Amino acid sequence: GEDVEQSLFLSVREGDSSVINCTYTDSSSTYLYWYKQEPGAGLQLLTYIFSNMDMKQDQRLTVLLNKKDKHLSLRIADTQTGDSAIYFCATLSGGSYIPTFGRGTSLIVHP
């Protein structure tokens, strides 16, 4: 089955850019998602990208997809303390309605 890997922690200074990386194994993944989980809350969809796209930008968020290397990244520009959360990468393969989640990356933003 699909395997989705993320590093567990990332620490950045407020105002810097954050880059959270994700690798996956299933080349037939059609939808790739980034979810954000704030402390004490459930996951919320942050953004997503279709497999036929290389990049998607949404305000401070930039998603890059390298299909050849099966690598997905989320860049947060001008990171703020409110961006501190756990970020989950998830993939969905064609024909499935059950996404595969990574373990989540804890983003810590310090002044």
Next chain:
Amino acid sequence: DAGITQSPRYKITETGRQVTLMCHQTWSHSYMFWYRQDLGHGLRLIYYSAAADITDKGEVSDGYVVSRSKTENFPLTLESATRSQTSVYFCAASLGLAINYEQYFGPGTRLTVT
């Protein structure tokens, strides 16, 4: 628009007891899911349901039972709770449309088994 609610939000129970965690959606999304979240494991799928009366096992279903008699409710029962089932449990729902399978999550239930 409440979305997905879970109850209770916090529960402490003893080993061997039966516990039921409730999940309710205010929409009529076809698909519903139960996950547990543990440090070092991320989210693991326990059970899912494609529609009322249709359920199937996920990755870590042993010791859990689900039912879905109504589209909007998807309760999760721990038949005889064990300490290893101490976790945070999330319910989720999705439309299951071809275009977008975004999952909407509830706020979670923190369960402690003593």
